[in-house]
Amino acid sequence: MLADKPNTSNMTKVSEKKKTISTKVLVIDDEPEITDIIETFLESAGYEVKSENSSVIGIERSKTFLPDLILLDIMMPFMDGYEVCKELKKDVKTSKIPVIFLTGKDARSDEGRSFQVGGDLFIKKPFSCERLLEIVKMVLLSMNK
Numbered sequence: 674m675l676a677d678k679p680n681t682s683n684m685t686k687v688s689e690k691k692k693t694i695s696t697k698v699l700v701i702d703d704e705p706e707i708t709d710i711i712e713t714f715l716e717s718a719g720y721e722v723k724s725e726n727s728s729v730i731g732i733e734r735s736k737t738f739l740p741d742l743i744l745l746d747i748m749m750p751f752m753d754g755y756e757v758c759k760e761l762k763k764d765v766k767t768s769k770i771p772v773i774f775l776t777g778k779d780a781r782s783d784e785g786r787s788f789q790v791g792g793d794l795f796i797k798k799p800f801s802c803e804r805l806l807e808i809v810k811m812v813l814l815s816m817n818k
Contacts, residue, residue, distance in 0.1 A: 696813060699738055700724040701731030701757065702746035702775065711744060714802040715809065728752040732760050735767050742813060744805075747776040747787070755790045762791040771812050775800075 698720050700708045708724035715722045723738050725731035728749045735743060743761070747754035754774055761767040771793040778797075787795045793812060796805070 695721065696742070697721045697723070697738060697740040698742045698744065698809065699731065699735055699740035700744045701728060701735075701749075701754075702726065702744070703728070703749040704746070707746070707775075710802065711805065714806065718806055720809075728754070728757045732757055732767075735761060735770065736764065739766065740770060741816070742809060743770055743772045744809075745772050745774055745792075747774055747778055755786060758787075758790045758792055771816055773808065773812060 696719075698715055700711050700715075700722065702708050702711075702724075703726050705726050708726060712722045712724045723734060723740070725734050729752055731745075745754045745757060749757075752760075754776070758772050758774075761770065761772065772791060773794045773796060774787040774792045775796050775798060776787075794808060796808060
C-alpha cells in the first residue's frame with residue numbers, strides 16, 4: 674500500500690508544472706489499487722503510463738509499449754518480479770530498460786537479489802507518490818532520457 678494517495682490539489686500542482694514529456698513508464702503490480710494510483714499520479718506529471726496487473730502480460734506489454742522505465746512489484750502470483758526482470762533482461766528489445774523494484778519486502782537479501790537480476794533501484798512500500806516521482810526523474814536523468 675502506498676503511504677499516501679494523491680489528492681486533487683497535489684495533482685493539480687503537478688499538472689500545472691508538467692512539460693511535454695514523451696517518456697513512457699510501465700507499471701507492473703498485481704494490486705490494481707497501486708497501479709491506478711501510480712498511473713494517475715505519473716500521468717498528471719506528464720508521463721505516458723501503462724499498467725499491467727499480471728506479470729506475464731506485463732512482459733508482453735513491455736515488448737510492444739517499449740517503455741523508458743519499468744516499475745515492478747516483486748511479490749506477484751505465477752511469476753515474481755525477479756523472474757520478470759530476468760526475462761526482460763534476456764530480450765534485446767527490453768534489456769536496456771531500467772527497472773525499479775517496488776516491494777513490501779525488507780530483507781537485505783531481497784535488495785541484493787533485485788540488483789543481481791538486473792534491477793536498477795529497490796523502493797520499499799509504503800512510499801509517497803512525490804518520492805516515487807523524484808526517483809523516476811532521477812533514474813531517467815541518469816539514463817539520459
